[in-house]
Amino acid sequence: MPTAGPSQNSRHVRRVKISAIGCYVPPKTLTNADLEKIVDTKEEWIVARTGIRTRHIADDEVATSDMSVEAAKRVLEQRGLEGSDIDTVIVCTVTPDMMFPSTACLVQDRLGAKGAWGFDLIAACSGTLYGLTTGAQMIASGAQERVLVIGADTMSRIVDYQDRATCVLFGDGAGAILLEPSEDPQLGLLDYINEIDGSGGDWLCMPAGGSRRPASPETVEKRMHYVQQDGRQVFKYAVRKMADVCVQLIERNGFTPEDVDYLLLHQANGRIISAVASKLGMPADKAVNVIGEFGNTTGATLPLAAQKVLDNGQLKKGDLVVMCAVGAGLTAGASLWRWAY
Numbered sequence: 001m002p003t004a005g006p007s008q009n010s011r012h013v014r015r016v017k018i019s020a021i022g023c024y025v026p027p028k029t030l031t032n033a034d035l036e037k038i039v040d041t042k043e044e045w046i047v048a049r050t051g052i053r054t055r056h057i058a059d060d061e062v063a064t065s066d067m068s069v070e071a072a073k074r075v076l077e078q079r080g081l082e083g084s085d086i087d088t089v090i091v092c093t094v095t096p097d098m099m100f101p102s103t104a105c106l107v108q109d110r111l112g113a114k115g116a117w118g119f120d121l122i123a124a125c126s127g128t129l130y131g132l133t134t135g136a137q138m139i140a141s142g143a144q145e146r147v148l149v150i151g152a153d154t155m156s157r158i159v160d161y162q163d164r165a166t167c168v169l170f171g172d173g174a175g176a177i178l179l180e181p182s183e184d185p186q187l188g189l190l191d192y193i194n195e196i197d198g199s200g201g202d203w204l205c206m207p208a209g210g211s212r213r214p215a216s217p218e219t220v221e222k223r224m225h226y227v228q229q230d231g232r233q234v235f236k237y238a239v240r241k242m243a244d245v246c247v248q249l250i251e252r253n254g255f256t257p258e259d260v261d262y263l264l265l266h267q268a269n270g271r272i273i274s275a276v277a278s279k280l281g282m283p284a285d286k287a288v289n290v291i292g293e294f295g296n297t298t299g300a301t302l303p304l305a306a307q308k309v310l311d312n313g314q315l316k317k318g319d320l321v322v323m324c325a326v327g328a329g330l331t332a333g334a335s336l337w338r339w340a341y
């Protein structure tokens with residue numbers, strides 16, 4: 001198996017692996033037929049333009065921390081660990097239970113992760129990717145042993161169900177990923193690229209609710225506490241940027257797209273997923289696609305995609321995997337893994 005490029009040596013003192021993934025989606029679903037009754041849309045349009053057939057939606061009393069705890073418990077169970085075995089909890093979300101305390105604190109308490117530290121990370125759809133590379137640095141440096149990275153979003157709370165161009169896209173869910181030191185130096189995180197470009201911030205945002213435009217009757221009336229996006233711009237940027245960072249990452253580590261076993265892309269639109277695979281010259285079935293069942297769950301898309309190929313036995317130890325995402329900010333990145341379990 002080819003080894004990774006030189007960048008691994010300077011960046012990673014200890015190799016870091018993903019040792020478990022656990023996901024949770026709420027049982028209630030919102031189908032395209034349901035959406036036809038809410039906005040002026042058609043099942044055929046949604047399937048043809050996005051690939052989405054249904055999404056999971058949290059009940060009113062369920063918040064991001066609740067789904068995060070469920071996902072985290074599945075990870076702890078897989079590894080036979082207690083909450084107190086976790087050193088760091090990073091919750092990657094744009095829908096925290098509240099602005100503060102952080103959702104990480106709420107999750108830490110409910111998991112009984114006594115002595116852990118943690119924080120919320122806001123990078124929208126790239127959040128979990130950034131959480132993984134952030135957590136990996138803590139382990140690589142020798143500072144921590146177990147970092148729990150949770151990508152979770154209750155998008156249904158910030159989606160405008162009067163805006164047909166956005167409400168069909170999003171769903172709710174959570175995924176927890178455990179990072180630990182890798183005993184085998186060949187397995188784990190090989191390299192990554194992350195970059196942000198604030199010049200495209202207006203293309204995808206929630207304009208009010210922060211210090212610039214605090215909540216007021218006017219912001220509520222103007223529906224400024226919901227996701228607003230220029231879908232076409234985001235679509236074009238996503239395809240171009242995801243393909244760019246994937247190629248850069250694959251090539252600088254001495255691989256070709258043919259060497260990659262699975263492409264785990266942020267799940268925003270089925271057409272984005274297939275366009276990126278095609279730009280890389282990869283067969284469509286190497287680009288994992290779970291958008292039909294979950295829609296865009298923002299922080300949870302990467303773990304949900306990984307879970308699918310783990311559960312059906314496709315993703316195996318030693319496989320070369322590229323994770324890649326683009327999101328509001330704009331945020332983008334990709335990471336290269338030799339799968340460790």
Ligand code: UT7
Pocket residue numbers: 040041042045046049050125164165166168204229230231232234235238268269296326327328
């Ligand atoms: O994680 C990042 C989050 N966001 C994204 O990744 C979004 C990326 N963008 C997209 O996925 C696509 O741009 C959309 C799915 C949002 C829109 O698809 P599109 O093919 O780019 O459609 P469009 O915006 O070019 O609109 C084409 C037509 C418009 O009608 P007119 O102006 O041509 O008459 C829209 O009003 O489709 C209309 N349209 C719809 N029609 C039926 C937009 N949404 C809907 C809908 N049902 N739900």
